Amino acid sequence: MKSILISGALGQLGSEIALELRRRHGDASVVLCDIRDGANRELERGGPFYRFDVRDGNALAEVVQKHAIDTIYHLAALLSATAEADPQNAWDLNMNGLFTVLEVARAKGCAVFTPSSIGAFGPDTPKDWTPQDTLQRPRSMYGVTKVSGELLCDYYYHRYGVDTRGVRYPGLISNVTPPGGGTTDYAVDIYHAALDEGRYTCFLKGDTYLDMMYMPDAVRAAVQLMEADPGRLRHRNAFNVTAMSFSPEEQTAYIRKYLPHFEIDYRIDPVRQAIANTWPNSLEDYAARVEWDWSPQYDLDAMTRDMLRVLSQRKGVKDVTLDDE
């Protein structure tokens, strides 16, 4: 039977991976940890939960030992915009958090899932259809930690045989937990604003293309990769995965299919725009498709319909008509 630990479990990604893993393996088999508590009482009370800093190797090793953990999903990190506001802290958390997890995994024989990001690419990387193996010279501190993390995970696999695996996620869009301070957060905020106010002020330019993915696909990617046959994995860490590529203008056009009066204007945040300008427009994810059968299920239209359906029900907004209703 699997016994899984998730670090950063109360975040945008962790809260939904936790729900899926608990559904698959049972509440008691999925242990959550985060540096804060009270953010999601249902999740925290639904199974074992520990509040500690993932950089605390003794606390981590104790929990791994107590619950006979065999797999760690290491999700605690600072995202791009937050990292750029505090680069020293971003380096400390993103690198020393990962190093601590890998050391405990090495000592206790755990497999480790670590997400990298489109942030691991930079201005010299081919922008369209960005290949799996290409130039990576990011300019943001977030990107520097993501490339370093990819290399560190490779190192622990080759040097110590730790079963490290990971994907490069695009911007993630979801409706359970708000995003944690990234450059792609606009693509989540826009749905809330469309339903709450009928208008949105975007912090990126309207023609800024970035890769994106709806959360159900992101959760499936993590679980599917961790369950993949290791014999098929030529790459192990940092698989490109993608589902869609769009700009704020295109996302607006799709929202207007269902909310015709929705308006957008722009007040550009220079820091996040500068980060976005160095990231790919669209990724190529052939290696993930060949090595572990990756295939996304949501495109921009399917995601928009689902986001508007879930959020309009939650907010009690009645005048949204989706095609299938």
Ligand code: NAD
């Ligand atoms: P998030 O900011 O929503 O969540 C991170 C969680 O980590 C938070 O709950 C926070 O309290 C916790 N945390 C922070 N410091 C900690 C510490 N010292 N010890 C323990 N917990 C700590 O982030 P997310 O969006 O869920 O991202 C998870 C991972 O996925 C990150 O590695 C991120 O780089 C990667 N990723 C996310 C996206 C995205 O769009 N969300 C895209 C690409 C990659």
Ligand code: SER
């Ligand atoms: N969504 C993330 C960010 O913008 C990408 O890694 O930071």
